[in-house]
Amino acid sequence: MGANSAVRKKEYMESELNLFPDVSVFPTKHPVLEIRTNPHFTFIDLFAGIGGIRLGMEAAGGHCVFSSDFNKHAQETYFNNFNEMPAGDITKIDEKSIPKFDVLCAGFPCQPFSICGKQKGFDDVRGTLFFDIIRIVKHHQPKVLFLENVKHMIHHDKGNTLKVILQHLKELGYYVSYKLLNAKDFGVAQNRERIIIIASKDKEFDFLPIKTRESVYLESVLDKDTDEKFLDKKEYTLLDKSRVNKKDSGLIFVGYRNKNIWKKGIRPNTEHLSRVHRQPNRIYSAEGKHPTLPSQESSGRFFVYIPKIDKVRKLTIRECYRLMGFPENYKISSITSEAYKQGGNSVCVPMIEETAKEIVKQLLDN
Numbered sequence: 467m468g469a470n471s472a473v474r475k476k477e478y479m480e481s482e483l484n485l486f487p488d489v490s491v492f493p494t495k496h497p498v499l500e501i502r503t504n505p506h507f508t509f510i511d512l513f514a515g516i517g518g519i520r521l522g523m524e525a526a527g528g529h530c531v532f533s534s535d536f537n538k539h540a541q542e543t544y545f546n547n548f549n550e551m552p553a554g555d556i557t558k559i560d561e562k563s564i565p566k567f568d569v570l571c572a573g574f575p576c577q578p579f580s581i582c583g584k585q586k587g588f589d590d591v592r593g594t595l596f597f598d599i600i601r602i603v604k605h606h607q608p609k610v611l612f613l614e615n616v617k618h619m620i621h622h623d624k625g626n627t628l629k630v631i632l633q634h635l636k637e638l639g640y641y642v643s644y645k646l647l648n649a650k651d652f653g654v655a656q657n658r659e660r661i662i663i664i665a666s667k668d669k670e671f672d673f674l675p676i677k678t679r680e681s682v683y684l685e686s687v688l689d690k691d692t693d694e695k696f697l698d699k700k701e702y703t704l705l706d707k708s709r710v711n712k713k714d715s716g717l718i719f720v721g722y723r724n725k726n727i728w729k730k731g732i733r734p735n736t737e738h739l740s741r742v743h744r745q746p747n748r749i750y751s752a753e754g755k756h757p758t759l760p761s762q763e764s765s766g767r768f769f770v771y772i773p774k775i776d777k778v779r780k781l782t783i784r785e786c787y788r789l790m791g792f793p794e795n796y797k798i799s800s801i802t803s804e805a806y807k808q809g810g811n812s813v814c815v816p817m818i819e820e821t822a823k824e825i826v827k828q829l830l831d832n
Contacts, residue, residue, distance in 0.1 A: 505529035507830050509569035514552050516543045516808045519571045522818025531565040539804040546797045556598045561605040573614040610829050611665040619661050640665035645673040649814035650716055650755050653679030656789040657715040658758045666829045676824045684752040687788040697778045716755030720771050723747040761810030791815035
């Protein structure tokens with residue numbers, strides 16, 4: 467293995483060495499895909515996670531012909547839901563072994579480029595996982611690329627990361643456009659912004675026609691009966707109605723657990739503001755939206771105030787997945803920490819679906 471490949475693997479693997487299972491014992495086909503004999507398009511699912519992008523693409527009429535993810539636990543969850551084991555380390559996958567496809571989908575890690583601005587062509591991206599996307603694109607020349615990443619990518623490495631990505635896609639002959647989309651505009655009760663990059667061989671993709679969905683609120687995902695414990699009233703403080711903070715994002719900050727707050731730099735009479743209270747201690751109203759779900763369980767679930775019963779509790783894991791637009795029959799990992807990590811690292815399924823439908827209309831329908 468070359469030095470650059472080793473760097474890419476180390477960054478992507480983190481602590482996952484020697485953890486992926488023996489894929490030979492698993493079937494590779496998803497029975498549902500056998501039924502779809504005339505799909506609108508075919509796609510590959512790179513950095514697949516637990517299949518959020520796949521769910522959205524399939525809902526728009528797509529047929530997945532190849533998937534890849536390195537993480538053992540994500541692979542297992544993916545298999546449990548699609549009856550298909552993703553290939554492992556993308557740096558070891560020969561692009562020639564991947565079947566032909568129309569759309570390349572990738573929710574790839576956000577990494578800095580070591581030679582940004584040096585104008586050295588594809589040498590600029592060697593040593594990053596984006597390089598593996600580029601080599602697959604160069605070989606297969608797909609009609610469309612669908613790339614998803616965190617909002618921070620726009621400003622990552624002072625804007626160089628996004629600049630280099632757009633530059634190299636254009637050098638490969640693609641028309642490229644991008645936009646920040648928010649999950650809350652697609653029928654889920656979560657404020658979650660993500661950058662979507664669409665590249666096409668034929669013309670520039672227009673984001674404006676993407677269909678949004680009716681706004682919903684946290685109370686719509688809550689179970690009436692749950693084992694999640696309610697906080698004792700002595701454990702938290704609710705704000706006076708005059709101090710309740712309603713934001714354009716849809717978040718309604720209504721209180722906090724009686725834990726430590728930020729001390730340094732706090733102005734007098736601002737102790738009630740959400741910025742003062744550490745994230746896991748904040749309480750948001752079920753009549754509003756939920757903040758972006760992080761991938762760590764300790765900070766992944768904020769406390770929710772339910773006005774109808776005047777009680778406070780955390781969300782259950784199933785409620786968290788509803789905030790991502792996953793179907794009720796989706797099989798969540800039985801390992802609690804992994805379940806929260808996987809959900810927080812995934813995508814808003816309805817947002818992917820609506821974007822994919824528009825991709826079909828604009829770029830794939832003849």
